Amino acid sequence: MLGYYVDLAIRSLKRSPGLTLLMILAVGFGVAASMTTYSVFRAVSGDPIPWKSSQLYVPQIEMWGPKGHGGDGDNGDPPDAMDYTDAIALMRDHRAKYQSAMYMISPSLVPAQAGKHPINVGGHAVYNEFFPMTDAPFQYGSGWSAAEDEQRAAVAVISDKINQKLFGGANSVGKTINVDSKDYRVVGVLKPWNPQPRFYDVSNTGGFTTNDEDLFIPFLRGIDVGMANSGNTNCVETPTQSGFKGLQESSCIWMSYMVQLDDASAAKAYKSYLDGYAQEQQHAGRFSWAPNNRLRNLPQWLDAEHVVPTDTEISLLVAIGLLVVCLVNTAGLLLAKFLRRSNEIGVRRALGAPRAAIYAQFLVEAAMVGFSGGVLGLLLTGIGIHSVSWVLPKDIASLARLDRPLLLLTLLVAVVATVLAGVYPTFRAARVQPAWQLKSN
Amino acid sequence: MQIRPILAALRHHKAGTLLIALQIALTLAIVCNALFIIHERLTRLSQPSGIDEPNLLVIHNGWAGKPQEGEIASLMASDLDTLRKIPGVADVYATNTYPLNNVGIAYGIGHSPDKLKPVTTTAIYLADENALPTLGLKLIAGRNFRPDEIGQIGLHGDTDPSAIIVTSALAKLLFPDGSAVGKVAYISAKPSTIVGVVERMRTPWVDSSLAKWADCSTLIPYRPLTSASQYVVRVQPGQLENVTRHVRAMLYAANRMRVISPKDGVQTFADIRAIAYNSDRGMAILMSAISTILLIITGAGIVGLTSFWVGQRRKQIGVRRALGATRHDILSYFLTENLLIGVGGVVMGGVLAIALNMWLMKQFEMDKLAPGYVLAGVVTLLLLGQGAVLAPALRASNVPPVEATRSV
Numbered sequence: 001m002l003g004y005y006v007d008l009a010i011r012s013l014k015r016s017p018g019l020t021l022l023m024i025l026a027v028g029f030g031v032a033a034s035m036t037t038y039s040v041f042r043a044v045s046g047d048p049i050p051w052k053s054s055q056l057y058v059p060q061i062e063m064w065g066p067k068g069h070g071g072d073g074d075n076g077d078p079p080d081a082m083d084y085t086d087a088i089a090l091m092r093d094h095r096a097k098y099q100s101a102m103y104m105i106s107p108s109l110v111p112a113q114a115g116k117h118p119i120n121v122g123g124h125a126v127y128n129e130f131f132p133m134t135d136a137p138f139q140y141g142s143g144w145s146a147a148e149d150e151q152r153a154a155v156a157v158i159s160d161k162i163n164q165k166l167f168g169g170a171n172s173v174g175k176t177i178n179v180d181s182k183d184y185r186v187v188g189v190l191k192p193w194n195p196q197p198r199f200y201d202v203s204n205t206g207g208f209t210t211n212d213e214d215l216f217i218p219f220l221r222g223i224d225v226g227m228a229n230s231g232n233t234n235c236v237e238t239p240t241q242s243g244f245k246g247l248q249e250s251s252c253i254w255m256s257y258m259v260q261l262d263d264a265s266a267a268k269a270y271k272s273y274l275d276g277y278a279q280e281q282q283h284a285g286r287f288s289w290a291p292n293n294r295l296r297n298l299p300q301w302l303d304a305e306h307v308v309p310t311d312t313e314i315s316l317l318v319a320i321g322l323l324v325v326c327l328v329n330t331a332g333l334l335l336a337k338f339l340r341r342s343n344e345i346g347v348r349r350a351l352g353a354p355r356a357a358i359y360a361q362f363l364v365e366a367a368m369v370g371f372s373g374g375v376l377g378l379l380l381t382g383i384g385i386h387s388v389s390w391v392l393p394k395d396i397a398s399l400a401r402l403d404r405p406l407l408l409l410t411l412l413v414a415v416v417a418t419v420l421a422g423v424y425p426t427f428r429a430a431r432v433q434p435a436w437q438l439k440s441n
Numbered sequence: 442m443q444i445r446p447i448l449a450a451l452r453h454h455k456a457g458t459l460l461i462a463l464q465i466a467l468t469l470a471i472v473c474n475a476l477f478i479i480h481e482r483l484t485r486l487s488q489p490s491g492i493d494e495p496n497l498l499v500i501h502n503g504w505a506g507k508p509q510e511g512e513i514a515s516l517m518a519s520d521l522d523t524l525r526k527i528p529g530v531a532d533v534y535a536t537n538t539y540p541l542n543n544v545g546i547a548y549g550i551g552h553s554p555d556k557l558k559p560v561t562t563t564a565i566y567l568a569d570e571n572a573l574p575t576l577g578l579k580l581i582a583g584r585n586f587r588p589d590e591i592g593q594i595g596l597h598g599d600t601d602p603s604a605i606i607v608t609s610a611l612a613k614l615l616f617p618d619g620s621a622v623g624k625v626a627y628i629s630a631k632p633s634t635i636v637g638v639v640e641r642m643r644t645p646w647v648d649s650s651l652a653k654w655a656d657c658s659t660l661i662p663y664r665p666l667t668s669a670s671q672y673v674v675r676v677q678p679g680q681l682e683n684v685t686r687h688v689r690a691m692l693y694a695a696n697r698m699r700v701i702s703p704k705d706g707v708q709t710f711a712d713i714r715a716i717a718y719n720s721d722r723g724m725a726i727l728m729s730a731i732s733t734i735l736l737i738i739t740g741a742g743i744v745g746l747t748s749f750w751v752g753q754r755r756k757q758i759g760v761r762r763a764l765g766a767t768r769h770d771i772l773s774y775f776l777t778e779n780l781l782i783g784v785g786g787v788v789m790g791g792v793l794a795i796a797l798n799m800w801l802m803k804q805f806e807m808d809k810l811a812p813g814y815v816l817a818g819v820v821t822l823l824l825l826g827q828g829a830v831l832a833p834a835l836r837a838s839n840v841p842p843v844e845a846t847r848s849v
Contacts (some may be wrong), residue, residue: 022741022742022745026741030738033731037727106503106669108504108505108506117697117699117700118505118506119700120669180506181505199721228668228726233597239597242595279789308808309720310805311724313805314805318474318727318731321471321627322734325471326738327458328463328467329738329739329742332457332460332461332745333463333745333749340753390726391722391724392720394719426455
C-alpha cells in the first residue's frame with residue numbers, strides 16, 4: 001500500500017510543479033538555516049570533557065569584598081579568577097583529589113638550530129595534578145611529579161605541534177628546550193589536544209580560542225623565574241609594590257583554579273572547607289566580610305561564565321523562527337493542495353477507503369515533500385557550514401562541522417517538521433464528506 | 442469596495458486565511474527584530490575610532506630570551522630608530538595597545554584617589570610625545586606631552602603619571618562645567634594633571650557591554666618596557682602597502698632575537714578593523730540573509746495560495762463577471778482580500794514583534810525596539826502582500842464571463 005501512496009504522491013506533486021518546488025524550497029531553506037546555526041550552537045555549547053565534567057569544579061572566593069561589587073550586571077558572585085595568595089593557600093591545603101592553580105604564559109622559545117627565528121608559544125604554568133585532572137592525552141612520557149613541583153624543577157610538557165617543529169615528531173622526552181633563555185627538560189609530549197571551550201581557563205580565554213597550548217611548566221617554577229602572566233589581570237586596588245612580586249602580594253586576580261571532586265559528598269566537604277578558609281581569613285583580619293564563595297561544577301561554571309556567545313543563541317533562535325514560518329507556509333500550501341483533491345478523496349472514501357487510508361496517503365505525500373526538502377536542506381547546510389567562517393569569528397567558525405549525526409538530524413527535522421505541518425491539512429482532507437463531493441459537479 | 446462579501450468568503454477558507462495571517466505575523470515579528478539587530482550592528486561598524494586608520498599599521502613585537510628592562514629600553518629605542526629610517530614611514534611610537542585591539546588596561550578615573558568612587562572607567566593608553574602626531578589625533582585644548590615627561594614602565598609597574606591627556610568625552614564627564622586643562626584627576630593614588638584634551642579616541646574594546654565609556658580614553662606618558670609591545674607606525678600617504686611588506690624583514694635584519702608572528706605580526710588597520718568587527722558584520726549578514734529568505738518565502742507563499750484560490754473560484758468569478766462585474770472589480774476584490782488578511786497579520790505581528798523584543802531584552806540584554814522598525818516592517822509586509830497577490834489577481838480578472846456557463 002505504501003508503494004501505491006508514494007506513486008500517488010509523485011503524481012500529485014508533479015501535477016503542480018510550481019507549488020511543489022515552492023514547498024521544497026521553503027523546507028530546504030528553513031531546515032538549512034536552522035541546521036547551520038545549530039551546528040555552531042552545538043559546537044559552542046558542547047561539553048569539552050563529558051566523561052568527567054561533573055567531577056571538575058571551579059572554586060570562587062570572595063577576596064575583594066564590597067569593592068568588587070556594584071558594577072554593571074553584578075549578581076553578587078565573587079570574582080571569577082583568583083589572586084596569588086588564595087591560590088597558593090588552597091594548593092597548600094590540598095583538600096581535593098586533584099587540584100591545580102594555573103596562569104597563562106607566553107614565553108619565547110629559541111630553536112637550537114642557528115638561523116631559525118625564535119617563536120612565541122602559549123601555554124600555562126600548572127601543578128602536576130593538572131594532567132590527570134584534565135585527562136590531557138600523552139603521546140610520549142608523562143607529567144612531572146609532585147616533588148618536581150616542590151623543587152621548582154626546569155621541566156616542561158610540550159604540545160605535539162611544538163614537538164613536530166623542534167624535534168620532527170620524534171620522542172623528545174629527556175631532550176632540552178630553551179624557554180626564555182633557560183633550559184627545560186622535556187618530560188612529556190601531548191597528543192594533539194585542543195579542548196573547546198578551554199574549560200580549565202575560561203576566565204582568560206572566554207571559552208574559545210584559536211591560540212594553541214604549546215607548553216606547560218611547573219607553576220612554582222614560573223613564579224620563581226618571574227615568567228610573566230600573559231592572561232588578564234584584574235585589580236580593584238593598585239598593588240602597593242610594582243613588578244611581578246607586587247602582583248603576587250596584591251589582591252589582583254590573574255589565576256584560574258580547578259579541582260576534581262569525585263562525588264557529591266566530596267564536593268560538599270570542599271565547599272565547607274572553602275567557607276572555613278574564608279572565615280579564617282575573616283578572623284585573621286584579611287577579609288572584613290562574611291564568606292561568599294561558590295563551588296560550581298564544570299557545566300554550571302561554563303553557564304555562569306556565559307561561554308556560549310549571545311550572538312550564537314540569537315542566530316539559532318532567529319533561524320528556528322525562519323523554519324517555523326517555512327512550515328506555516330508549507331502547511332498553507334499543503335492545505336490548498338489537499339483540498340483541491342476533495343473529489344478524488346470523495347471517490348476513494350465512497351469506494352470504501354477508511355479515514356486511516358486517507359491519512360496515510362496524504363502524510364506520505366507530506367513526508368515526501370519533507371524528504372526532498374531535507375535533501376535540499378542538507379546541500380544548503382553543507383554550503384552554510386562552509387561559509388560560516390565568513391560571518392563568524394574564527395575561533396567559533398572553525399568548530400562547526402557537518403558530521404553524520406547532523407546529517408541524519410537534518411533529514412529527520414525536515415521530514416518530521418513537514419509531516420507535522422501536514423497533519424492539519426490531512427485532517428481536513430480526511431474529513432471530506434464523500435456524498436458531498438459525488439453530488440456536486 | 443464591499444468588504445462584507447469578502448469576509449463572508451474568507452470564512453469559508455478559515456484555515457488558509459489564518460495560516461497566511463500567521464505567516465505574515467511571524468515574518469513581521471522576526472524581520473522587525475532582525476532589522477533592528479542589523480541596524481544596531483551597522484551603527485557599531487561605522488563608529489569612528491578617532492585615529493587616522495588609512496595610514497596606520499601596527500607591529501606586534503616580542504623580545505626573545507627575556508631581556509631585562511634596561512636592555513628593552515635600548516632595544517626599543519633602536520627599533521624606533523630603525524622604523525623611522527624606513528622610506529615611507531612618517532612617525533612611530535611604542536604602546537601597550539590601540540583602538541579596536543580588544544586588549545588593554547581599564548582604570549577608574551575620578552576626583553579623588555578613592556577607588557570606590559570613580560566618575561567613569563577609562564581605557565589607558567601608553568604614549569609618548571610622538572603618539573598624537575602618529576595617530577593623527579586632534580588636540581583641541583592644552584598641549585601634547587613633552588619628551589622630558591615620558592617615563593618608562595615595566596610589566597605590572599606603577600602607573601602614577603603627573604600629566605595625562607584625555608579625550609573630550611572624558612573631559613566633559615569629569616568637568617562638565619568648563620575646561621579640563623590644568624585640572625587634576627585620579628587614576629592612581631597620586632594626582633594627575635590633565636595637560637591636553639584630544640577630540641576623540643576610542644577605547645580598545647568594541648564590545649557593546651562597554652559602550653557606556655567607549656569614548657573615554659586616557660593617554661599616559663610612558664614607554665612600555667615589557668617583553669611584548671606594539672609599534673604603531675604612521676606611513677606617508679600611499680606607502681602603506683610598501684611599508685607593510687618590508688617592515689618585518691627590516692626589523693629582523695636589525696635584531697634577530699625577537700618574535701614578529703608571520704601570521705599577524707604586522708597588521709594594517711583595515712585588518713584590525715575587520716577582525717574587531719568580525720562578529721558584528723557576521724550578524725548583520727546573517728540577519729539580512731534570514732530576513733531576505735523570510736520575505737521571499739512569505740511572498741511566494743501568498744502567490745501560491747492565492748493562485749490556488751483563484752483557480753478554485755474561476756466559476757464564481759465567471760458568474761460575477763457575467764452579472765456585470767468589471768475586471769477592475771475582480772482585481773480589487775483579490776487585492777482587498779489580501780489587504781484584509783495582511784492587516785490582520787500585521788496587527789498580530791506587531792504585538793508579536795514587541796513581545797519577542799521584550800523577551801530578547803530580558804534574555805540577551807538587547808535594546809528596546811524603536812517603533813520605527815515595526816512601522817517599516819508593517820509597510821514592507823503589506824506592500825509585499827499586495828505585490829505578491831497582484832499576478833494571481835490579474836489572472837483572476839482575466840477570467841472570461843463565459844466561464845460561468847462551463848461545468849467543472
